[in-house]
Amino acid sequence: MKHIKKITITLLVVLLLTACGTKNADNKGEANNDGKDLPVLRVAMMPFITSLPTEYIIENGLDVKNGFKIESTMFSTGAPMNEAVAADLWDVGAMGAAAVTGVANYDMMIIGEVLESLDGLGIFTKPAHPAAKVKGLNPSFPNVYGDKESVKGSTILLPIGTAQHFTTLKWLEKIGLKQEDVNIVNMETVQAYQALKADQADMAALNVPTFFDAVNDDMVQLGNLADLGTRYVDMIVANPKAVEGKQELIQKYVNLVMEANAEINKDKEKAADLMMEFLKKNGVEQSRESVVGDLERANFIEKDAWKDRDLGLFAKELGEFYIAQGQIDASLTEKFETSIDSQFVK
Known part of the structure; x- marks a missing residue:
């Protein structure tokens, strides 16, 4: 009986360790439920609607279904996210005005757009x-x-x-x-x-x-901004090293962002449910009324929009503003042409 107990306990420990190992490997993108290796895309996120499409992708397992795994890192604002790209800590992400300083100071690329704000x-x-x-x-x-x-x-x-x-x-x-x-x-x-x-x-x-x-x-x-003839745009940004070395993964990610955007536009109430859970998970308190209002003010950019849309117009306008304010050296003006790459949305 003692021998049987020892065997049973040993098998239980092995099973537990195996289960834990599989879960951890899956979370890191090293393996999925079928045990197949998956390449990892490191995505920078912030607890705002800017990152809601990425949260949709993760929650619905669309990354795994498309043959890669998102490894996300949360940032409080765009400034530390910019510093992290300089340290090569993420591949792709999304941000608003901070993208301009990221382009100017850290050679960050603008490769797409998540949403434009109609108000807010x-x-x-x-x-x-x-x-x-x-x-x-x-x-x-x-x-x-x-x-x-x-x-x-x-x-x-x-x-x-x-x-x-x-x-x-x-x-x-x-x-x-x-x-x-x-x-x-x-x-x-x-x-x-x-x-x-x-x-x-x-x-x-x-x-x-x-x-x-x-x-x-x-x-x-x-x-x-809407009354003043300008719409604020949150952009998809990328580490230049990833643009060179992970083109296929980035293309899949951008495609999925546009797919998620279509779903968010289709049902803002359902999107609000996801947003509330996303905020709660990241320790942010915000009323549902505020979340719904935030979503209603935004138009998430879908695939069809790129037939008649030019990438980076807002980034260029904002870059000119920063240069006029003396916050970016005028010699960096050219970066707002060379750092905009439309291959992934076109």
């Missing part, structure tokens, strides 16, 4: 501010509020060098002002909005989800 970036003020009472000064942009008299000398809070900064300068341009005509103070988005509510500034440039807080609080939106 804007400059807000309180209803009592004089600028909130002037609308349609520029007939080409009838939804824009403010004029020279009501805005000149105002203090505007925003994180400098970001999409909010870009939006603010676009807005000032439309009402006939320049950056030097106002007082721009560098401040992170959440703190900027709290300061606006506490009457410590005239205006604040906000993005999602704080953008929706301002809308719900009946703040007046003086202008957003």
Whole structure:
């Protein structure tokens, strides 16, 4: 009996170790359920809707079905993601405005686009501010509020060098002002909005989800990128080493992103369910109402869109903005031509 027990225990241990080993190998992309070797694509992600298509791919096992395995790494924002590509820590990912500094400083490639925002970036003020009472000064942009008299000398809070900064300068341009005509103070988005509510500034440039807080609080939106004739684009970016060495895997990934985008566009409520789980898994608290609003403002780029769409137009426009602001050396202008590679979307 003791001998039988020893054999039983030994078999149990072997089975447990075998099961654990199979699971770990599968998670790393070294093997799938059939024991076949799978090549790995290292994907950088962030806990925003920018990475929702990748989450869809992972959750539905589309990578494995297409003969490769995604190994994901989560980043809080685009800045550390840029630094990580310089250290060759990921192959492909998605980001917004930070892609411009990634191209300029780290030779990152722009190989596709995930979504364009129809809303979600804007400059807000309180209803009592004089600028909130002037609308349609520029007939080409009838939804824009403010004029020279009501805005000149105002203090505007925003994180400098970001999409909010870009939006603010676009807005000032439309009402006939320049950056030097106002007082721009560098401040992170959440703190900027709290300061606006506490009457410590005239205006604040906000993005999602704080953008929706301002809308719900009946703040007046003086202008957003959609009203200003520009749509904000989140881009698919790549490590140049991966573009050279993992072309086939990257092509499969880009194809799957566009496939996931079509599913997200088709059912935003179902996409909101996935987004809520994605945020929860990554320790981010956000209301479902905010998530649904975030999804509704975005158009995820599908395959058919590339018949008439040119890659990198927003990146070039944003690059020009950074150069004008002195944050990128003018000598790097050429990179916004050479670092845009449309082979994977065309």
